[in-house]
Amino acid sequence: MIRYMLRRFGHALLLLVGVSLLLFILMEAAPGDFFSEARLSGEISPQTLHALRAQYGLDQPLPVRYLKWVSSAMHGDFGYSVAYNMPASTLLLPRARNTLLLTVPCLLISWLLAVPLGVLAASRRGGWIDRVYSGGTSALLGLHDLLLALLALLFALRTGAFPAGGMASLDVTGGLWVHWKDIGWHMVLPAAVLIVGSLAPILRHVRSTMLDVLDSPYMRAAEGHGINRFTLLFRHALPAAANPLISLFGLSTALLIGGSLLVEVVMSWPGLGPMVLEAILARDMFLVLGAVLLSTLFLIVGNLLADLLLYAFDPRIRTEA
Amino acid sequence: MRQRGKFMFVVSALVAVHLLVLFAGFVAPYDYATQDRDHAYVHPTRVHLMDCAGRFHLRPFVYVTSLQEGALSDYREDCSQPAPIRFFTRGDEYLLAGLIPSQLHLFGVASPARLYLLGTDEFGRDQFSRIVYGGEVSLFAGLLAALLALVIGVLAGSIAGASGGWVDETIMRVSELFMAVPWFYLLLALRAVLPLKMDPVSAFILVVGVIGVLNWGQPARLVRGVVLSGREQNFVQAARGFGAGRLYILKRHLLPMTFSLALTQMAVLVPRFILAEVLLSFLGLGIGEPFPSWGNMINEAQQYHVLVSYWWMILPALVPVPVFLGYHGLADALREKLQSQVRFRGDK
Numbered sequence: 001m002i003r004y005m006l007r008r009f010g011h012a013l014l015l016l017v018g019v020s021l022l023l024f025i026l027m028e029a030a031p032g033d034f035f036s037e038a039r040l041s042g043e044i045s046p047q048t049l050h051a052l053r054a055q056y057g058l059d060q061p062l063p064v065r066y067l068k069w070v071s072s073a074m075h076g077d078f079g080y081s082v083a084y085n086m087p088a089s090t091l092l093l094p095r096a097r098n099t100l101l102l103t104v105p106c107l108l109i110s111w112l113l114a115v116p117l118g119v120l121a122a123s124r125r126g127g128w129i130d131r132v133y134s135g136g137t138s139a140l141l142g143l144h145d146l147l148l149a150l151l152a153l154l155f156a157l158r159t160g161a162f163p164a165g166g167m168a169s170l171d172v173t174g175g176l177w178v179h180w181k182d183i184g185w186h187m188v189l190p191a192a193v194l195i196v197g198s199l200a201p202i203l204r205h206v207r208s209t210m211l212d213v214l215d216s217p218y219m220r221a222a223e224g225h226g227i228n229r230f231t232l233l234f235r236h237a238l239p240a241a242a243n244p245l246i247s248l249f250g251l252s253t254a255l256l257i258g259g260s261l262l263v264e265v266v267m268s269w270p271g272l273g274p275m276v277l278e279a280i281l282a283r284d285m286f287l288v289l290g291a292v293l294l295s296t297l298f299l300i301v302g303n304l305l306a307d308l309l310l311y312a313f314d315p316r317i318r319t320e321a
Numbered sequence: 322m323r324q325r326g327k328f329m330f331v332v333s334a335l336v337a338v339h340l341l342v343l344f345a346g347f348v349a350p351y352d353y354a355t356q357d358r359d360h361a362y363v364h365p366t367r368v369h370l371m372d373c374a375g376r377f378h379l380r381p382f383v384y385v386t387s388l389q390e391g392a393l394s395d396y397r398e399d400c401s402q403p404a405p406i407r408f409f410t411r412g413d414e415y416l417l418a419g420l421i422p423s424q425l426h427l428f429g430v431a432s433p434a435r436l437y438l439l440g441t442d443e444f445g446r447d448q449f450s451r452i453v454y455g456g457e458v459s460l461f462a463g464l465l466a467a468l469l470a471l472v473i474g475v476l477a478g479s480i481a482g483a484s485g486g487w488v489d490e491t492i493m494r495v496s497e498l499f500m501a502v503p504w505f506y507l508l509l510a511l512r513a514v515l516p517l518k519m520d521p522v523s524a525f526i527l528v529v530g531v532i533g534v535l536n537w538g539q540p541a542r543l544v545r546g547v548v549l550s551g552r553e554q555n556f557v558q559a560a561r562g563f564g565a566g567r568l569y570i571l572k573r574h575l576l577p578m579t580f581s582l583a584l585t586q587m588a589v590l591v592p593r594f595i596l597a598e599v600l601l602s603f604l605g606l607g608i609g610e611p612f613p614s615w616g617n618m619i620n621e622a623q624q625y626h627v628l629v630s631y632w633w634m635i636l637p638a639l640v641p642v643p644v645f646l647g648y649h650g651l652a653d654a655l656r657e658k659l660q661s662q663v664r665f666r667g668d669k
Contacts, residue, residue, distance in 0.1 A: 018498045026514055138653075142646040144596050146603060147638040150622060157629050164625070258505035262600060266623065276506065277604055280513040288513045295506040 004317070008307045012300045019296050020073070020289075024066050027285045078293070079286030083279070088290045091275065096294045098167060099264065099271035102187060103256045103298075106194040110202060110256075111249065113195070118206025119233050122214060133207065140200035145259045148193045149266040155189070162189050165268035190267045197263075198255045205248050209241040216240075242313045246306050253302030257295050324654070331650040338644060342456035346415030349450035350429040350436055354611045355413055357435065357445035359388065362631050363396055365440045365448075373400035380405045385434045404434030440633035442621060448633060452640055455613035459602075460644065462529050462614075463595030467587050469533025470594075474540025475576070475583055481541065482548030483571045493545070496538035507535055508597060512606050521612040528607045532597045540586045544579045551578045581659050588652035592645040599641060615641060 060068075069079055078088040121133035156164040163169065163186050168179070213219060214237055222236055264273030272291045279287035311317055341348055368381045382405040384398035410429040417423045430436045439448035481492040499507070511531050519527065548571075551557060557574050565573075601607035602616025603623075610617060618637035621627055627634050 015497065015501045018494070019501050022498050023502075023510060026511060138646065138649060141649050142642045144599075144638075144641065144645065146596075146600065146619060147635075147642065150619070150628065150635055150638055153623075153625075154628050154635070157625055254503050257503040261503075261505050261509075265604065276509055280509060280606065281517065283513075283517075285513070288510060292502060292506045292510045295503045296501055299501065299503055 001311070001318075004311055005308070008304060012304050015300060016293075016296065017070075020070065020293055021066065023289055023292055024069065025062075027289055028062055073293075078290035081279075081284050081287045083282040083284040083287070088286045091287065092272070092290045092294060095270060095272045095275050095291075096298075098269065099257070099260060099273070099295075100298070101183075102190060102194065102264070102269060102271060103253075103260050105187075106191050106198070106260075107253060107256050107302075109191070110195045110199050110252070114199060114202040114206050115238070115245075118203055119210055119238060121203075122207045122210035123229070123233055125211060125214075130207075133203070137200045137203045137207075140196065140203070143197070145193060145197040145262050146266065148197050149190075149263050152189045152193050153267060162186075167270050186269075190263050190269050193263050193267070194256060194259055197259050198252065201255065202248065202252055206241075206245060209244045210237060213237045213241045239313065243310065246309045246313060249309070250303035250306030254299050257298055261295075324657070327650070328654040331647055331654065335644075335647045335651065338456070338647070339460060342453055342460055344417065345450075345453045345457050346417055346423065347425065348427050349447070349453040350410075350412060350426050350438075351447040351450040352413035352415060353446070353451050353454040353613050355446060355450075357441065360386075360396070360435060360437070360441050360445040361443055363435070363437050363441040363445070365633055366435065366437045367398070368406065369403075372403060378405075382406060383430055383434055383436055402434065404430040406430055406436065439636050440631065442618075442634065443627075448618075448636060451613040451618060452615070452637055455615045455618055455637065456640070458525060458608055458612065458614040459595050459598050459616065459641070462525060462532070462598040462608075463591045463593075465529045466532035466536075466594040466597070467590040469529065470536040470590060471540050471583055471587060473534065473537035474586070475544050475579060477537060478541035478544030479548050479571060479575060479579065482545040483552070483567060483575060489545075492541070496541050499535060499538040504536070505597075505600070508532065508601065509604075509606070511535060512601065517606070518609075521608055524608045528598055528601055532594050532601075536590065536594070540583070540590070543582055543586065547579050547582055548575045551575050581655070585652060585655040585659055588648055588655055592641075592648040595641060595644065 072079070078092060080086075081088045081091055084091055117133065121130045124130050153164055156162045167186050168182050169186075219232070219237060219240075222232055227236070260271065261273035261276065263269065264271040265277055268274065272295060276288060276291040278284075279291065346352075363386065366383050366386070368383055369378075370381055371377055372382075382403045384400060385402035385404060386396040386398050389395040389397055406428055407430065408428050410426050410431075411424045412426045412429050414422060414424050428436070435447075437447050437449065439452065441447055442451070477492050477496070481489040502510070508531065511534075515527060515531070551574065554574075557570060560570055560574060598607055598614065599616035599619070602609075602614040603619050605617075605620065607616055608614040615637045619635075622634040622638065
């Protein structure tokens with residue numbers, strides 16, 4: 001157990017270091033920085049610019065800056081946002097929390113929806129439920145997040161049933177409960193968009209892995225023993241199909257985090273998405289770097305969770321480790 | 322047989338759509354930049370067969386519309402000025418397939434009447450024409466980016482699979498890095514370091530390059546798998562026994578094996594990359610005005626008042642849906658074919 005976890009953890013850490021190095025080099029390759037835009041204004045003298053660069057440490061060589069940045073990132077400090085004149089982490093962390101607030105429930109809900117539906121469709125292969133299911137998932141695949149988000153926005157604006165964007169109303173006052181209810185209310189539409197947008201691939205995979213399991217001889221044997229359908233499906237078939245599904249769980253976090261960026265922008269949810277966009281337009285590189293790394297961190301944590309689940313569900317892995 | 326019919330239908334529909342946008346100038350009744358300031362936010366033009374007096378006409382026609390006095394976007398039809406829809410008419414000049422200058426359009430109406438099949442935008446530009454022209458950008462950005470990702474992926478994957486050892490290890494670890502970042506964040510990160518403002522052509526090349534370069538990981542891993550299993554096939558072993566060189570085996574035996582996989586991957590990647598271009602342009606980081614892309618057209622619909630008052634402005638977001646469905650259908654069909662091929666080979 002310990003060895004397996006350490007290995008997965010080490011792998012995740014290496015991945016994070018690799019990604020940060022990759023991104024750091026990428027940012028370095030960029031022509032110009034925040035201050036080169038300022039140079040164009042002509043009101044700031046070259047000496048001032050030079051001093052500013054030195055003040056932010058932009059004049060030091062790349063390896064030195066990377067090491068400095070890594071050592072400060074270890075302490076939760078992702079560098080300095082020049083556009084906001086603030087540490088990047090003070091800007092990023094609340095945003096990251098909001099992104100998680102939106103994506104984690106969506107992840108759980110879409111899996112809670114997908115698994116029973118997929119099992120149902122697989123157990124009725126070829127029947128009308130299965131055909132509706134397959135047709136529905138194919139159609140869902142065509143609908144992209146952007147369209148869904150715009151439709152949700154249109155719905156909110158037309159009916160006024162839900163708030164059109166944002167995360168909290170300004171005029172709501174009261175206790176913690178009222179505050180959270182307000183946030184939940186704002187969350188309904190973006191969450192719905194995210195769930196519908198990410199459901200299709202999950203649904204498809206659940207069905208196809210279940211079909212593979214149901215086809216196997218031991219399932220037919222179990223059926224022959226007269227085990228009832230429900231026990232058969234959920235007690236015997238689903239655990240056997242768990243392995244590929246859990247790997248997909250890790251991948252689906254990627255899907256959701258990517259999709260959430262767009263939904264956040266369109267529905268003005270104050271998560272990492274709008275901040276990243278703003279930072280790009282302002283050439284605020286540390287902010288971009290921090291946001292991308294945080295999103296990578298979410299993804300890696302998602303995959304780690306999947307690994308742990310796999311360990312719990314698949315005895316073969318336990319003997320391997 | 323039914324499967325085959327479906328496959329042919331999907332392929333021909335996709336080919337038709339691509340031809341349509343390739344000859345955008347001919348298909349679109351107006352140029353993408355032609356402005357008609359007196360007709361901002363016009364409702365899609367109604368095509369009639371029955372005139373105001375209730376008489377039936379065989380040739381469809383439209384009425385000249387004009388803005389109501391004092392209204393923002395209330396256009397009324399003028400019953401005294403019908404204009405029949407004509408085919409192969411003369412209109413705005415364009416370059417056919419980017420080469421031959423021409424004025425011939427598939428259909429149109431004589432001025433002062435206007436034929437806005439899908440309404441107009443803020444500047445009175447024809448949405449239908451802009452969607453057709455925008456398809457040229459969005460569809461081909463997706464295709465070219467997928468081609469680029471595949472070329473890099475097949476190269477990297479086959480080199481990794483064929484050489485093994487530390488080369489394989491390095492290539493696979495690097496591909497893992499690219500796949501560890503949520504793709505949209507990675508896309509934006511790379512976009513962030515490139516210049517923001519540029520002319521449409523370099524923006525197009527840039528967008529294609531960025532999308533293609535970032536997504537080589539998945540095809541590379543799949544190709545590597547095929548090459549690895551291919552190396553163990555008897556005829557490849559035999560070729561090696563006869564003294565065939567590494568490069569020869571790679572070129573003659575291993576690469577052809579990856580072909581059907583590459584084709585399937587293409588069908589999987591193209592819709593994803595079309596969407597990537599649409600999203601980039603939507604966020605103002607891709608192809609910019611005045612040249613239309615589905616993405617930058619959707620951007621206008623994001624404004625609340627536009628979204629609520631002018632429903633036709635949301636159409637550019639709907640257009641990619643059938644295209645995506647087509648590509649997904651194609652990918653499914655190809656995948657099925659690939660699987661039956663593998664099964665066939667396994668039986669032997």
